[in-house]
Every structure is written in C-alpha cells, then in structure tokens.
Amino acid sequence: MGAGGKDEGRISAARFADEGRAAVERAIAANKESVAAAARLFADCVAADGVIHGFGTGHSQATVLEVVGRAGGYIPTNRIGLADLVLRGDEDRATLADPLLERTPGLAKRLYELAAPRPQDLFVIVSNSGVNNSIVDMALLVKEAGHPLVALTSLTHTNSVPALHPSGRRLAEIADAVLDNCAPSGDALLPLPDGNALCGVSTITSAMLVQMVVAESVGLLVAEGHEAPVYVSANLPGGHERNTVLEERYAGRIHRGGF
Template identity: 50%
Template structure:
C-alpha cells in the first residue's frame, strides 16, 4: 500500500539532490546571470504554462522574493494584449507556436533583462517559441525542465528544438518521465515537478540575493501584511516604473 512516507521519500530525495547541486555551485551560472542583470537595473521575466506557472509565481511578486521580476502568463494575451477571451478556452493553447511572438510583444524587456522559463516537458510550442524570441532579442535564457521527460518526447515546435537545447543555462527539476513518482491501481500518481521547481525557484532567489548583498542592499519584497510592508514595497517598485507588471 502506498503511503505518505513513500511520496515523502520520492520528494525529499530529489530536493536533497538539488540542494547538493546548489552547494556544489551548480546553480552559480544562473544566479550570476540574475544578479548581474538586477545590478545593471534589469528585470527578470519568468514564464511558465500549465502547472509551471506556479514556478513563475514563486519567483515574481512574492514576500521574500526579488522586486525586479515579472510573471509572464498566457492570459496576458487577453488581459493586456487585446485578444478575445475565447482564446483561453483551449487547454491546447500552450502548444501553439504562433502564440509566442504575440506574447513576447507584451514583455517590457530591456537589453539587460534575463528570461527564466519553466516547463516540465520543455517541448510545447509556446514555451519553445518564447525562448527563441528571447534569444533572437539577445537575452540570456535560464530553463527549469525535466531532462528525463524532455529527452523522451518529440518537440512540438516547427523548429524541432527543445527548451533545453535553446537555453543558456539548464536546471533539471529531476521529475521522472510523466512526472509521477508512484503507482496506485496501475495509475501514475504523486507528481513531483511543482515541488522541485518551487524549491529551485527559492534557491535561485537565495543565491541571487547573496550575490547582490556583496555590494548593495538587494531589492527584496517583505510581506505586505506586516506593518509598513505594503508602503515599503511600493517605494521600491517605483524605481522600476512601468517596467514591472503587477495586477490582481
């Protein structure tokens, strides 16, 4: 019988491997790119579709997170891009490679900005297309993906490329093929990619803040639900003006 201990073991073993990677300097290339960008006045734009949107939420606009960060989502095409809301009615939208150019047009990107993209499969058309748009504009791309899964499936972008083949830095979220870690009644359960990706997001933030702190006070959010927190955050956000995307 599958127990919570089984899933705990599957999860913690992966988190421990990721932590060891970070301790050995395996995330240093990524955190250096992020710190250098922010030190130069840049913004970190984070994109994920489906459950990988949770990774972007873990990086951008949260307490303990970096202020110069933007969460990019497919719904931006409707909320900020003028597309009809019916566009969001299909779960297949993330596979559409034509969407990437329209979505990229909504990103308030400056030359010093970095793009971070999370995708467990790393093969959907919008993800790959967005990464290609970023590279064409000269931005470094950091990818968080499952190397095991992406190697086992065919790319859905006309270029035939995977996110992991485009990015400057690739971080393996250690999720297995299909994402699930356990089996019940012949069915895969115990998806782990969201948990490992959230851990990676926090490690990237920690590493970036540590680097920035060597020369200045890092621009970090405090909880808006603490006395003076909201006012302080607004003051720091104002430094970046309309380059930050914020909303409900």
C-alpha cells in the same frame, strides 16, 4: 511507514514524503553548478536595473509564481501569462477559453511584445517537458533578442520524449543555464498497480531550486555592493508601503497578472 518499514511499498503519505525528500536531495546535489550559473545571471540582471521575466504554461505557472512577486523574492520580476493577451493586449476574453491556446502559432511572439523587455532583462522559462511549441518559441525569441535565459525543466522527461517544435530543439538546448528539477518522466512519483503514477513532485523540487538561486544571487549582489530589491510580506507592518516605494522604480515594467 517511512523508508525501510513494512509498508514501504504501499501508497501512502509517508511514502510520498520519503520519495519527495529524496527527490529534493537529488535536485540539490545535481544542480550545484547550475544554481551558481543561474544566480550569476540573476545578479547581473538586477545590478543592471533589469527585470526578471517568468514564463510557463499549465502547472509550470506554479513555479513561475516562485520567481515572480512573492515575499522574500525579487521585486523587479514580471509574470508573462496567457491572460496578458486580454489584460494588456486587445484580445477578447473568450480567447482564453481555448484549451489549445498555448499551441497557437505566433503566441510567444505576441506575449514577448506585450512584456516589452529591455535589453538587460533576463528570462526564466519553466516547463517540465521542455518540448511544447509555445515554450520553445519563447526561448528562441528570447535568445534571438539577446536576453540571457534560465530554463527550469526535467532533463529525464525532456530527453525521453520527441522534440515537438519544428526546429527540433528543446528548452534545455537553448538556455544559458539549465536547472534540472529531477522529476521523473510524467512528473508523478508514486507508481500505481495499473502502471500509471500519482503525486507530482516537480513543483516541490523546482521551488527549492528557485529559492536557492535567489539566495545565491542576493549573496552576490550584497558582496558586490549592490542593493537587493526584495519583497517583504505585505502582511507585515509597513510591508506594503515599503514594497510600493521599491516597485515604483520599475513602473510599467512589472506585472502580476496572467494565468
């Protein structure tokens, strides 16, 4: 049953739906200023003929896909992923079988170089914990190069764990705008009898925040007289052809590979 029902404490679909809705509402309420700040950065980037680069590892890649290359989202977006080492670098595909690849020293630098960003480009880095080495490495590289940076993380999680990077810094401490997905530490939402938990919520709240930023930033572009280069579904009549024409403006700068 829903909130207030006799099965309120039972593990169930209804309970997760209730808790998930509450998490979304918390994220919306907590991020009004952050959404506005991130939207300004998105709009300025697109207006300056920039590209929005999305980077994340593990399940955070699901949120990167909300930023990059989806129907209803921006066309000038580039996905940075570990597979770039093979797809656009010179690494053997066996490299990707290493379960600890994302912890490799110098990985972020190589991925940044393969992305070949221009000065006006913007980066969006997604990490629930915000403390993994490759994530912080990339954030530091991005800021050292002078790019604006939007972080999407869980402030509850990142503030509850030690900083792992040698710099002692976390993703949220480096970014120009921080979107808090309001996920609990560890992401899982429903407690289990053994003290663990299940049902991650960060992807749901993060998707909401990304789409809010897209909506707000497109509103800024339109109000300021700029074109908003947005994808339509390739499964609509003429959609693929329209998208292809717009993609040509960013030839060589936008990629959809990686995992």
